[in-house]
Amino acid sequence: MIKIAFFLPFLGGGGAERVCLTLAEGFLHHGFEVDFVLARKTGRLLKEVPIGAGVVDLSARRTLNALLPLAAYLRREKPFALIAAPDHANLVAIWAKLLAFSQTRVLISNHIFLSISIGNTRKIQEKIYPFLLHLFYRQADALVSVSRGAADDLARIARISRKRIRTIYNPFPLAEIARQGSEPPSHPWFAPGGPPVILAAGRLSAQKDYPTLLRAFASVRKIRPVRLVIMGEGEELPRLLALADDLGIRTDIDLPGFMDHLYPLMAHCQVFVLSSTWEGFGNVLVEALTCGAQIVSTDCPSGPAEILENGKYGRLVPVGDGDALGRAIEDALDHPLPIEGLKERAKAFSSEQAVCAYLNALGLSLNDR
Numbered sequence: 001m002i003k004i005a006f007f008l009p010f011l012g013g014g015g016a017e018r019v020c021l022t023l024a025e026g027f028l029h030h031g032f033e034v035d036f037v038l039a040r041k042t043g044r045l046l047k048e049v050p051i052g053a054g055v056v057d058l059s060a061r062r063t064l065n066a067l068l069p070l071a072a073y074l075r076r077e078k079p080f081a082l083i084a085a086p087d088h089a090n091l092v093a094i095w096a097k098l099l100a101f102s103q104t105r106v107l108i109s110n111h112i113f114l115s116i117s118i119g120n121t122r123k124i125q126e127k128i129y130p131f132l133l134h135l136f137y138r139q140a141d142a143l144v145s146v147s148r149g150a151a152d153d154l155a156r157i158a159r160i161s162r163k164r165i166r167t168i169y170n171p172f173p174l175a176e177i178a179r180q181g182s183e184p185p186s187h188p189w190f191a192p193g194g195p196p197v198i199l200a201a202g203r204l205s206a207q208k209d210y211p212t213l214l215r216a217f218a219s220v221r222k223i224r225p226v227r228l229v230i231m232g233e234g235e236e237l238p239r240l241l242a243l244a245d246d247l248g249i250r251t252d253i254d255l256p257g258f259m260d261h262l263y264p265l266m267a268h269c270q271v272f273v274l275s276s277t278w279e280g281f282g283n284v285l286v287e288a289l290t291c292g293a294q295i296v297s298t299d300c301p302s303g304p305a306e307i308l309e310n311g312k313y314g315r316l317v318p319v320g321d322g323d324a325l326g327r328a329i330e331d332a333l334d335h336p337l338p339i340e341g342l343k344e345r346a347k348a349f350s351s352e353q354a355v356c357a358y359l360n361a362l363g364l365s366l367n368d369r
Contacts, residue, residue: 002368003033003079005104007070007093009063009086011036011043013258015170015283016085016111018045019146022171023083025050026355031369037073037082039066039089044258063088070096074104081105081141081362087112087129094136105141105362110165112280113150113301114157133158142361144168146281149302166361169306171354172286174346181267181291187229189254190268195225196333199269199293201262201284202276204234204255209298209320211243213275216325218247223330228253229269231262266291271332277319279303289313289346292339294332296325313337313345 004027006020024034034053041057049055056073060066074082074096082104084093090108097106118129137143137158143165145151155162189197198217202208210230217228230240230253237255244250259265266272272288274297282303288295289307295314297304308314315332317324359365 001031001033002364003035003077004081004083004362005035005037005073005077005079007037007066007082007084007089007096008039009066009089010038010040011045011049013044014086015281016109017043018283019109019111019170020083020085021045021048021050022173022351023355023358024053025173026171026351027359028052030355030366035077035079037070039063063092067092067096067099071100071102074100074102078102079104080364081107083107083109083358085109085111087114087117090140091132091136094139098139106139107142107144107358107362108137108140110143110145110150110154110280113153113278115153116278116301118157130157130159134160138164142166144358144361146170147303147306149306150280153302166357168354168357168361169349170281170283170286171351172283172290172346172349173351174290174349177263177287177290178343180261180263183261183264185264185268186259186261187254187256187265189227189229190265195227196270197265197268198226198228198271198273198329199231199265200228200273200275201231201266202274204230204232204236204240206236207277208232208236209275209277210236210240212320212322212325213273214240214243214247214249214253215322216273216275216329217253218249219323219326220329220333221249221252224333226252226270226333229265230255231257231259231265233258263287263291266293269293271296271329273325273329274298274304275325276300282307285314286346286349289342292343294336295342296328296332298325307349309345313342 037056039060058066058069151165272293299316315328
């Protein structure tokens with residue numbers, strides 16, 4: 001059997017990790033062997049590793065410390081391919097292949113809008129990151145980015161030929177998302193007869209720009225009864241609660257943290273909102289489409305405009321514009337788009353299409369087992 005390995009720092013709750021889990025399930029379904037090679041065997045998504053996949057713990061304190069153990073794994077197991085994510089793990093994967101003198105094909109995947117991510121950090125090592133990418137990404141056997149915008153940005157920042165970077169949209173287990181979405185929501189605000197609920201989901205970080213969403217929600221709340229639920233954890237929670245108090249909306253918002261059962265909420269909310277300043281792709285938008293949710297999103301770099309086809313399947317507003325966001329939420333409440341069209345659009349992001357595209361990037365096909 002042909003073995004495909006995934007190298008990740010750990011299996012946290014991020015989008016890159018979920019993409020790898022979905023791809024792994026597809027590879028296993030088609031008869032490939034799969035290993036998850038983790039710098040640290042930890043993370044809430046460990047329980048979602050597909051049955052039949054191996055889990056290798058490199059027991060490294062940091063991703064960089066996994067270099068030697070990963071090189072040893074490549075020499076010992078000789079997988080046909082190694083798919084790495086996210087960005088720092090990409091470099092370690094390339095270095096491990098060089099160190100091991102391995103014939104393993106390394107595919108590195110870019111899940112972020114690189115220039116903004118680098119611009120928002122004060123760490124010195126992040127500032128030299130473009131130089132390292134330029135020097136070593138050319139050693140990869142395949143380069144994949146999750147949106148055209150992110151691919152353009154990577155080519156510019158790393159000074160790599162754009163022709164070398166494939167765009168493969170993130171895969172989603174659409175049938176499973178739809179199945180979970182059909183379940184009754186566990187949050188009490190989603191019970192029949194209550195005010196319309198606006199939903200957002202994602203880490204409580206500056207990137208997601210939830211303050212703009214709170215201001216937009218406050219403007220809508222002045223016009224009609226409505227509630228806001230933001231699913232996620234993060235360092236911005238105290239600031240968001242303080243702003244909600246200042247805006248006088250504290251009793252109409254809820255930030256319950258991380259929840260495993262998000263899809264029933266997506267299927268029963270009146271509007272799903274993405275307020276980010278930037279994204280690599282915007283996984284939650286595809287999940288919301290699959291659940292038939294009305295969507296309002298910032299037209300941030302990159303992903304939302306590609307997913308929503310420039311506004312055909314959801315409303316797009318400028319980044320940081322609370323007034324425009326509020327007006328778009330009102331419009332979505334008053335003039336919802338046909339649900340079947342939203343669900344049909346989600347089919348463009350099936351796991352089967354992504355599995356075939358990743359195999360093709362590695363020089364494989366479904367006939368290779």
